[in-house]
Amino acid sequence: MPSANVTMTVREAAPRVRVVDIVGEITAFSEEEITRAHEEAARGGVDAVILNFEGLDYMNSGGIGLLVTTLIRAQRSGHRLLACGLTDHYRQILALTRIDEAIEVFDDEASAVAAV
Amino acid sequence: MMLERLRRRRSENGGGPAAGTPLSQTRLIDPIPIPPGDPLETVLLSAGGPVGVADLELVSGTLDAVRAAGVELIVPLIGQGELIGALYLGPRLSDQPYSSDDRRLLGGLAAQVAPAMRVAQLIREQQAEAKERERIEQELKVAALIQQTLLPKELPSIPGWHVSAFYRPARAVGGDFYDFIPLADGRLGVVIGDVTDKGVPAALVMATCRSMLRSAAQKHDSPSKVLAEVNDALVPEIPAAMFVTCLYAIIDTGAGDVVLANAGHNLPYMQTEDGVVELRAAGMPLGLMPGMDYEEKRYTMGSGETMVLTSDGITEAHDPDGEMYGFGRLMARVARRADDMVVALVDDLESFAGPDAEQEDDITLVVVRRSHSAQVSAMAFGAGELLDSFAVRSEEGNERAAVTRMAEAVAPLGFDRRDLERLQTAVAETVMNAIEHGNEGRPELEVGVEVWATDDVVSVRVTDQGGAREIPEPQTPDLEAKLAGLQTPRGWGLFLVEKMVDDVRSTSDGSTHTVELIMKRKGALR
Numbered sequence: 001m002p003s004a005n006v007t008m009t010v011r012e013a014a015p016r017v018r019v020v021d022i023v024g025e026i027t028a029f030s031e032e033e034i035t036r037a038h039e040e041a042a043r044g045g046v047d048a049v050i051l052n053f054e055g056l057d058y059m060n061s062g063g064i065g066l067l068v069t070t071l072i073r074a075q076r077s078g079h080r081l082l083a084c085g086l087t088d089h090y091r092q093i094l095a096l097t098r099i100d101e102a103i104e105v106f107d108d109e110a111s112a113v114a115a116v
Numbered sequence: 117m118m119l120e121r122l123r124r125r126r127s128e129n130g131g132g133p134a135a136g137t138p139l140s141q142t143r144l145i146d147p148i149p150i151p152p153g154d155p156l157e158t159v160l161l162s163a164g165g166p167v168g169v170a171d172l173e174l175v176s177g178t179l180d181a182v183r184a185a186g187v188e189l190i191v192p193l194i195g196q197g198e199l200i201g202a203l204y205l206g207p208r209l210s211d212q213p214y215s216s217d218d219r220r221l222l223g224g225l226a227a228q229v230a231p232a233m234r235v236a237q238l239i240r241e242q243q244a245e246a247k248e249r250e251r252i253e254q255e256l257k258v259a260a261l262i263q264q265t266l267l268p269k270e271l272p273s274i275p276g277w278h279v280s281a282f283y284r285p286a287r288a289v290g291g292d293f294y295d296f297i298p299l300a301d302g303r304l305g306v307v308i309g310d311v312t313d314k315g316v317p318a319a320l321v322m323a324t325c326r327s328m329l330r331s332a333a334q335k336h337d338s339p340s341k342v343l344a345e346v347n348d349a350l351v352p353e354i355p356a357a358m359f360v361t362c363l364y365a366i367i368d369t370g371a372g373d374v375v376l377a378n379a380g381h382n383l384p385y386m387q388t389e390d391g392v393v394e395l396r397a398a399g400m401p402l403g404l405m406p407g408m409d410y411e412e413k414r415y416t417m418g419s420g421e422t423m424v425l426t427s428d429g430i431t432e433a434h435d436p437d438g439e440m441y442g443f444g445r446l447m448a449r450v451a452r453r454a455d456d457m458v459v460a461l462v463d464d465l466e467s468f469a470g471p472d473a474e475q476e477d478d479i480t481l482v483v484v485r486r487s488h489s490a491q492v493s494a495m496a497f498g499a500g501e502l503l504d505s506f507a508v509r510s511e512e513g514n515e516r517a518a519v520t521r522m523a524e525a526v527a528p529l530g531f532d533r534r535d536l537e538r539l540q541t542a543v544a545e546t547v548m549n550a551i552e553h554g555n556e557g558r559p560e561l562e563v564g565v566e567v568w569a570t571d572d573v574v575s576v577r578v579t580d581q582g583g584a585r586e587i588p589e590p591q592t593p594d595l596e597a598k599l600a601g602l603q604t605p606r607g608w609g610l611f612l613v614e615k616m617v618d619d620v621r622s623t624s625d626g627s628t629h630t631v632e633l634i635m636k637r638k639g640a641l642r
Contacts, residue, residue: 029513058516060544061609089537096615097608098594 004029008037013113016047023055028062031069038070046079048116052109054085064097071102080104084112145185145204154178157199160192165223167192168214189214191222193230200233255315260285262319263293266326272296272304274369275621279304282458282481291318291360292427292478295326297333302369302623305333308425308482309362309381309402317355324353325360325402339364339377340399340410347379347402354403361401363425370623372417372486377410382431383443385450386415387422392451395423422457422485424450429477430461436470457483500570507562508547510555510580515547518565518578525567526574529637539576542616542633545609546578554580554629569637573618576633583624 006024013019018041026034041049051070074081084106086094094100106112150157155174160167167190169183182190182204191203203226208214214222263285271279281294291311299305307329311318325346332345342364350360363384365376376384380401386393399410417423426446433441445468446461454460458481465479504525508514519540531539547563555561564579592611614620619634 025516027513058544060515060541060548061612062548064608087537089534089541093541093612096612 004031004033006030006033008033010037010040013050013109014116016045017050017113017116018042018046018048019050019052019109021052021055025058026056026063026066027058027060028065030063031066034066034070035073038073042074042077042079045077048080048082049074050082050084050109050112050116051103052085053083053087053090056086056090059090059093064093064099067094067099067103071099080116082106082112082115084109142209143186143206145187145206148178148181148185148187148204150178150199150202156182160190160202161194161197161199163192166190166214166219166226189219189222191226193226193233195230195234200230200237256287259314259316259319262316262323263291266323267293268296272298274302274304276487276619277367277369278483278485278487279306280456280458280483282462282479284475284479286314286429286475286477286479290314290429290478291322292429292480293322293326294425294480294482295329297330299333299366301625304367304369306365306367306425306482306484307362308427308480309360309379310427310478310480311358311360312401313358317358321350321354321358321360321403325350325362329362329364333364337366338412339366339375340412343377343379343399343402343410344408347400347404347408348406350403351406359401359403361428365423365425367417367484370621374415374417374423375412376415377412379408379410382426382428385424385426385447386417387424387450387453387457388418389420392447394447417484417486419486422450422483424457424461425482425484426461427478427480429475429479430465430481432477433465433469433479434473434476435468436473441465441468457485500568500573500575503567503569503574505564505566507564508551509559510551510557510561510563511559512548512551512557514551514563515544518547518563519544522565522567522576526569529569529574531574531635532638535635535638538616539574539633539635542613542620542635543576543578545613545616546576546631546633549609550578550580550582550629550631554582556582571637573637574635577630578633579628579630581628583627583629 004025004027006022006026008023009021011019011021020037020041038049071081082104083094085108086105091100091105094103094105104112104115106115150160155176156172156178159172159174169179169187169190172179185204186206187204188207189205191205192199193201193203203222205214205222208218267283268281271281279296283292283294285292291313293307293309293311295305295307297305297307307326309322309325311321311325313321328346328349329342332342336342336345343362346362354360360379361381362379363376363381365374365384367374376395376397377399378384378397379399384395386395393415395413395415397411397413400408431441431443431446435441445464449461449464450457452460461481462479504521506518506521508518522543523536523540526536526539543565547565550563551557555563561581564577566577568575568577613633617633617635621632621634623630
């Protein structure tokens with residue numbers, strides 16, 4: 001199995017709001033990494049986790065499945081899951097798959113943070 | 117008054133009518149029906165009371181029978197001017213002739229009995245009718261059940277084609293049927309038929325005919341041979357005076373070629389740019405006599421052309437004035453373009469027949485349209501210039517390499533970023549599917565990729581070794597279902613592929629399975 005070609009780093013953007021910067025690919029192989037990053041971002045309780053896709057260079061349907069899994073985890077922990085920094089192409093894919101009805105999508109990090 | 121008289125007569129006779137007479141002397145006269153229109157009926161209706169048989173001079177078989185039975189007096193039972201029945205009386209037990217008093221008494225009795233008789237008759241008729249209605253309802257239910265069980269549950273899903281069907285049974289379920297038979301090499305068999313007669317017998321013949329067609333369709337590539345075989349098989353099986361009209365068409369969904377034969381069914385109509393074309397092919401209905409030949413008709417469907425198959429429940433529907441819908445109207449409606457031909461035809465028929473019309477016969481419609489994009493793909497498939505051809509091993513993640521190489525191959529074509537990204541996602545999902553599903557993730561198997569281009573389109577063909585396996589259906593993403601664990605992202609991948617490119621076609625040859633992704637080159641096609 002090829003390694004996950006992705007790094008995810010967590011930082012605080014505002015009180016109780018953490019951002020996950022995603023650099024690389026989101027495929028079925030990214031499961032471990034996204035699980036770890038989301039846990040880290042949610043640690044101690046937050047109002048929202050923002051997935052920042054500015055560094056994304058590839059996402060497939062396996063990766064979309066992981067977003068849904070992450071969404072389920074966020075709902076269980078009682079915080080919102082937001083997304084920002086998506087290209088038009090991936091924004092369209094989230095719209096076609098109607099993921100954007102459950103994960104709010106913003107142009108950039110600042111507007112995502114402001115919306116929390 | 118009646119009772120009074122009766123009592124008086126009894127006392128006059130010194131007791132009841134049979135007093136002092138042994139019962140053995142009485143005899144029951146068998147009922148002798150009086151057929152409507154018999155001269156005796158006329159006499160009894162106009163007599164105004166009991167009629168002595170000896171006084172009658174009539175040429176009537178009934179009167180002869182009445183005389184032969186030893187009847188002396190007929191007491192007509194009349195209600196509302198109709199002869200409801202008659203009492204036949206033999207000679208009086210006292211051997212005296214019937215007196216005028218006797219006749220008056222009997223006449224009075226008859227006047228009282230007749231209405232009660234009528235009521236009893238009506239009740240009996242109603243009970244018989246209700247029983248018959250119940251039996252018919254039950255039979256209709258069984259017939260409808262047989263028919264519904266055998267009609268296709270799903271419509272064929274073929275890229276570049278749109279197939280739709282409509283079936284609405286009449287209350288007295290006729291014998292309409294239709295069927296889709298998947299054949300080798302991406303061909304599709306389409307059946308529409310009608311069994312003469314209704315109810316359970318028709319439904320059973322339909323079931324037999326359907327199985328015969330399905331079996332013959334796998335044996336012969338020619339529709340005329342299929343119909344000839346079914347005809348020969350059906351003749352010894354089918355009840356006398358029953359037969360089946362049936363049209364069988366084989367559609368080559370790649371090239372658009374249609375070959376059909378027709379066993380006396382409604383003509384199929386082809387909606388084309390130049391109007392409606394009737395596809396005539398001569399042939400006798402199935403089940404009449406063995407050894408029949410069926411003519412074959414060929415037609416190549418172009419993009420945007422629509423084939424309409426109907427049953428006579430449509431053409432023979434009537435408007436409130438009794439005028440028939442007819443072939444002329446059907447053809448005129450088919451000639452007008454419609455987004456959904458089935459809906460357009462049904463609407464047209466309903467507005468013709470009027471809101472209160474009871475549907476006289478089953479209505480069946482099968483509509484097969486070749487979509488515009490299919491033409492694009494037909495031009496591209498295997499045609500044009502091969503830009504690149506390569507293979508990746510069936511290991512998860514290798515779709516990335518395929519996408520990168522495909523992108524390099526199409527770089528000179530100058531796709532804009534948006535279209536290129538869409539093509540990349542489509543190729544990625546298709547290759548993933550080939551790896552995981554088609555080749556079941558077996559690394560020794562390869563996924564072949566060919567990149568073709570014409571002036572108009574780019575075509576990427578992805579081939580795996582899963583030709584014998586069924587192709588999964590794309591799933592429309594439903595987040596609720598996904599959250600409930602009812603959907604997997606794999607089905608979403610296929611859904612995305614269809615959204616990313618202009619057309620998706622797939623072909624299987626039993627060992628390999630090829631998906632072709634078509635994207636128009638901007639400016640080349642409108």
